Amino acid sequence: MLKLETVQIYIDGRPLFSSLSLEIKPGEIASIMGPSGCGKSTLLSAICGNLADVFVLSGDVSLNERTILALPMEKRxxxxLFQDDLLFPHMNIAENLAFALPSEMEKPEKKEKIREALMKAGLSGFEKRDPETLSGGQRARVSLLRSLLAEPEAILLDEPFSKLDQELKDQIRSFVFETIRSMDIPALLVSHDHRDCPQGQIINLANQGE
Amino acid sequence: MENPPVINHKKISSLGLFPIVTLVCFLSAIVIGLISTWTQAFGYMPSIGFNHFSVIHWIRLFSYPGFNSSLIATMISGIGATLLAFIFTFFLFAFSYHNQFWRLLDQALAPLLAVPHAAFAIGFLFLAAPSGWVLRLLSPGLTGFVVPPDWSLMKDAYGISLMLVMVLKEIPFLILMSLGALGRIDVRRSLAVGRSLGYETVQVWIKIILPQLYPKIRLALFAVLAYSLSVVDLALLVGPTAPPTMAVQVFRWFNDPDFEYRLLGAAGATLILLLVVSSIGLLYLLEAGVKLIFRSWLINGQRRSRFFLFSTLSNFLVLALVGVSIGVILVLLVWSFTWRWQFPDFLPATWSTQFWRNGVLQIGGPIWNTISTGITASFLAVILVIGCLENEILMLKRGLKTNTTKILWLIYLPLLIPQIAFLFGVQVTLVILRLDGIWLSLVWSHLLFVLPYVFLSLGPIYRSYDQRITDVAVTLCRSPWQAFLKVKLPMLMRPVLFSAAIGFSVSVAQYLPTLFIGAGRFDTITTEAVNLASGSDRRIVSVYALFQLLTPLMVFLSALFIPRFYFRQRKGMQI
Known part of the structure; x- marks a missing residue:
């Protein structure tokens, strides 16, 4: 479970939004909405441990009963997932996915995991493909697969559909939500478009203002 | 969503002339220079009575006393400096990027770049010589020396000291080029993705960001390689002497009163070109090898680094780089105000402004030549570069697939071809055309080397400018020119001025073009400083070296502070 307790983020001594508390159960996708500049992405940065030095965070964030605020990003x-897929251009698709797998895993096992993941995403046979040759939707799916292969305990979605056209958006949104639910991990999505949000908790950060 | 407003491009289609003029200007010099040098290398120079092609000068070159040693010193210093500068640059990015040491380096970058190679080498000589400041600091307490020892760490036969000076001087250049290239990689979010996958920051740098960065600075690296293998002024100051590096040897042959030696020089210059081309080929092979070897390492899933010691070393390297550069400037300053300074005293016993007063009186001519040539060349370079980039934007908007970026890489040729390999040929051609020793020819020769650097530094930032802002401005003021002058140019004032300052500092540092194309009629502070450094009083040399350093530094500082002052009320324009 991902739990936010009285979280506030300050810049120059001013809070971006009023105290926020939230509990997201495994398999649940909660959404945070609000206009640009209300602090949605900053909140995600704070949760994943990438908050810029200019901000100050108060409150507590815990994941599966352990407080994570003191941990560096890589240990949380x-x-x-961002709106850009950020696939690594110097690696092919299989290498992008292998990057997320643990070092202890044997090579054949890695290969099998990648094959399975690609099959589930409808991308069988894409192992050797250059990321540049993939469509936007295919890249988005690979990007999600990469995040999930690292076996995270929670996932944050920073407007991941905002650069996709409507038809593709519907497809990718279903794929992302179904995959996350099947992984049974909590997810937090931020968006300024209510159509992107799944059913469940929706918090409007603009209403959380001072 | 509404489409962005469309500009009537027909009105500004004359922009297409910019790349054509630029390329013709460049290629003509290089092609003419190379052909002329190659024909002379094969014994053909009718003006001095050599009317038949032959390979005799190549045979003479390979059997010339000290040829092998000269070649070895050239390769050690040139290839060694390039590889070390590159490795250290990547090392600094991987281990120190954005820590407090990096902030120090970031602040010192502009002054580090502004220090001309020759001034840096002179200062380094005064630091590391047997009677240099470093040994004075340690003597007699730690060394027991009361007189300077008779050994020297400088001017060694293998070119190690030359290599070291070039490494220290090229690292800031590669950092600058890398910073420009990093603008095209989403570093912040790539780091976030890598770290969210469990990788430590250093591992993300090494496995994700640096492999993306390398292809973007490859050209700059090749430029460093070409420069390091063919440098003359620096090698004259800190390189081996008997025999010297190939470039210095060739330079001496070109200046020999016996004209036959010029043919030998042409063969030597062509050999240096071959050396550069084969070294670039070698780097490509090395790159392919590294890719092959490290491919599986990239995806082995190893998330934790065992590089703690490397981080300390990297921070030490930052301190060393900044420290040596400060030391170089300080030692030049101290020597320039020295009247009497005995070994092993750490500071002079008596001080004087005598040499500054004499220097100011004598240096007027060289300073004027330096500034007038530098400003004209960098101004022309900025205009040509902006013209070419605007044409590129125009062509992209028109949807033309043959965009100029594909051919504009030719502009970088003067950086990849050793100066000495074609400048002599250009000089001979200008003599035939009676155009040698003319100021405009000198400006043109400097422009050849200034323009690529201006392009390298301005191009990435200019291309990343959001053209929609200008499009909106055109709809408001109804004139592409007005929109360009009132909106785009002011918004890009900082990078434009900074690239002009880089261009100016490149012009200030030119040694061979000034001597060859200026036909000895235009003394600049660089030619004067290098000539004096070989035998003159350290106090006089220091004054000249400081003038060489201060001139571009003033221009760099102006480039930094003018936009800051101009936009002091505009928060969005502040760094």
């Missing part, structure tokens, strides 16, 4: 076990 929280995956993140």
């Amino acid at each position: 076990r929280i995956g993140i």
